[in-house]
Amino acid sequence: MGGQLRLQPRTEQKLVQLFMYLMTSIAVLVLVFILVVILRNGLPQLSLEFLTHNPADMGREGGILSTIVATIFLTFIALLVATPLGVGTAIYLTEYTVESRVTRIIRFGAECLAGIPSIIFGLFGFILFVNKLRFGWSILSGGLTLAFMVLPTIIRTSEEAIKAVPSAYRLVSFSLGSTRWQTVTRVVLPSAIPGIVTGVILSIGRSIGETAAVIFTAGSALRMPNSLFSSSRTMSVHFYILAKEGVSMPKAYGTAAVLVISILVINIVTYYLMEKYIKRKS
Amino acid sequence: MKQRGILVRDFSHYYGQTRSLNRINLDIYRNEILGIIGPAKSGKSTFLACLNRLNDLIPGSRVEGKILVDDQDIYGPEVDVVALRRKLGMVFATPVPLPLTIYENIVFGVRLLGNNNRRELDQVVEDSLEKAGLWTEVKDRLHTSALKLSGGQQQRLCIARVLALKPQYIMLDEPTSGLDPISTMKIEDSLRSLKKDYTIILVTNNTKQAARIADRTAFFMMGELVEIDETPVVFTRPSDKRTEAYLEGKFG
């Protein structure tokens, strides 16, 4: 719908259109403003040194290497746990069962999980991993908490991707003598991979940007993580602390720029993947 | 001497409460082409699905009576469904190449058995494509996507894919319904040549196609087998008024 249809000009229409135009401009400008502020103040801070040196003097000096490493480790653990769980759940829901009370419960559970605020995940991770399981504030606690947080995203996107695989493929595969598992692994999953990857990448973005759930589970120790059990400060926590406590505005902007750029890159890659996927399917 | 391959005895099929096949009795001989004709929703396709138990995939599907394939009750407790489906290869109405290369499409079923011997696979690909009459057209681009083939080529690819399974029966469900006359002709040609090695069950809503290539023809209507006989007999002297009416195009 291009809006090209010729209509008799009416004042109401004109006014509404003007109003909509204004609102859209405000919305877009505000969002772009945020981006521009971060990038304009942050990009000048970026240098190879910023990325390859550890923070010193509480983040006033040095770079953000350790926080980048911590972010990567945390995200890696989160996905390592959430991807098999999420994709497995999606396979079960779509391929191995018919709609029943069990699937409804699982789906409802996933939906509820998706709606739980990250602070609740943080509370939970703090009690379970940090305290009860005695992992302490650590990469492991933080990663597992994030895994639970992104799980619904992975389940939902994988399920959609799997559902989008034409059922004819399954029928053909069965008629050629596949078992169900063979059908899943040889026909369904390969076709659904782009969609699943999209979900995983989205989860990476969420993990990188998360603060509330991480600060209570991974802690905020400002040093290079060297084991699963070391407490570490991720980029977003680092940014939060730098910015809020006024430690160093230039470093805060620099960190924010890295954060925003990596998330933008991730989202653009996802978007590109999805476009490609949609194109291929049609 | 005609040898009986498939025996269907008092066979009924239900989707939930609805009966879709009602007490079918028929025999299918080895190395014949059995044409199955009938109006839409007459149970033809259901019948095919019952023969290789693809109907299992539908919740609420239920059967009564017996189907014996090579003297084995295919609804018996000891049946290996996977082996049964390899024995009765199936070609669907719309060509469905898997999103793989031509080569991988053909060897899909072979690989399922764990056979990854390159030489054997190459041989299978060549033989199957040859038999399906596609070899010369695609031999230079075996490793390109099967989705790039034309509709007719795709359908012959599907036939070749079934042949690679080394089945004994080939079931085709309106294989030419979406194709142009030339592709249709090519497929009919390959079916005729396949007859000497395979038993072919051809569901078609094109009565002329049955007349052209079927040895015998069965007429299904509303889940019932109305009549089955040598093709010329069915087409020239049908014993049932409904058959006659259908062939004359009074409904369908």
Added chain:
Amino acid sequence: MENWRFKPRAKRVSASRLKRESRLCQPGFLLFLLLLVALAFFPSCRTGRRGHSLVVAGSTSIQPFADKWAEVFMEKKPGEIVDVQGGGSSAGIQAVRTGAAHIGMSSRELKGDEKELYQIEVARDGLAIIVHPSNPLDNITIEQVRGIFQGDITSWETLNGQKKAITVVVREEGSGTRGAFQELVMGKSRITKKAIVQDSNGTVREIVSRDPNSIGFISLGLVNESVKTLALNGVKPTEEAILKKEYKLVRPFLFLTKEAPTGLAKEFIDFILSEEIQELVHKEGLIPVRRSSRPEGSL
């Protein structure tokens, strides 16, 4: 009904409707195995036992300093790891009692059965009452402070003549700084509900430095040029005044252990009490506790 049939016009089968059957059980838990293996090989697990690092947790007032001390300590002793965590005084006390931390940090005096812990005073800190640099006020009485923070005095008018509403900024419940402030200034009175609450000294300072009408309290060690400290009852919060016990808002920085410190914990505590670090403590605005090597009156 017949929608499983694959015909051009036929609808697609909903994926969930295909079911049953499978032969080769390629292990369904293969994924799980993969995960376990990957976890086992996680690059740094080899160095990974927590027992090797010293966990220090507690007061967020002490944390920034302890972080720095740990930084220097680890530089001096490569291979040793000191993990400094916030959590607050109460949590620090709790952590050391349960064994979650080797050393607890408290910025308030211990009370009740907490006193059974082994405590080492590593520094002392003054609480500074801070306002925006543009605020003409220099001196305030402790009663005025109390009045402001319990919400009775809501305008700057009686204090500096400006007809502006006071923005009160405090720390959150449970923080050592607030605990100290409550104890030293407020006594039994409640801090007003209308006060803006922030969860770190740095944030309180940031807010006060930006809002011309605000007043707050932070650790003396964290005061910088962005805010102005007020004299309390005529006494400026200087080290001298604190040592002379003229400035009243002072609290101890305590390191706590379950038993008398041993091993790495002892090394770390001794290190902090060393001349070098106490020097650093001083430079950062805290009041050192170890003064033996410093001649009297050299401040």
Added chain:
Amino acid sequence: MTKLEKNDRLVKLSLLVIALSAISVLAIITVFIFEQGTPIMFRYGLKSFLLGQDWYPSEKSFGLLPMIVGSLMVTLGALLIGVPLGLASAIFLTEFSHRRLTRILKPVIELLAGIPSVVYGFIGLMFLVPFIRNNFGGPGLSVLAASLILGIMILPTVISIAIDSIRAVPDSYREGSIALGATRWQTVRMVVLPAARSGIIAGIILGMGRAIGETMAVIMVAGNAADIPGSILAPVRTLTSNIALEMAYASGEHREALFATGVILFVIIMILNTIANVTSTRQRKK
């Protein structure tokens, strides 16, 4: 055959185990939060938690009403800002703008959904709070600041879901309406929006969930006074920020009370989820 069935069952079973363990996460979270949070609520009485106005944990006074009201106010504020802006943008981008513009702007807006909430909070702290303080008075850290920031944060969600559901309205509806002589705006108002309504509502509810659950950005700009705000320029504390502010330092009953805060938040979110679920089911039935 028996082996085949056994293997089949094994695969299915392991997948079921995976699926159930994924979902048991929800159960575990629920159990943990409730286990930690409910005892204290019953010890002091539900009423004193839900209706108490004084939050002084050190004095054993755990009134959460200011935070409940705060969360609701801020969320309402966010919706008042985010929904009109978001809906207008969505309608403009689907019905009135050039296709090419939409093709550029929609991805841009969706990209912005990925920006971490701390960044929004930071921008609020740096630009919005001083602006409010200098122009409207008060400390700047306020209901207004929090609502504005949250409103902006939920914009991408509201816009992209609204766009999707407006696009899902068949063109034939529009053509039919225009053929009857309606203007484009009349078509949108009387045909398109009603048809897309439940999708739009689902998007709004999702945005609402995001607003009520947001923590860090709110802490940065809301001022966090544990008092029922007297005006939109007064500071406010939400349930989420109550937890995040004090959790790290709390112990004993104080910590339990924070978990109780979590329980209340959890219940509110679940109610919202159920509403969203019912709405989307109703949409499906249509």
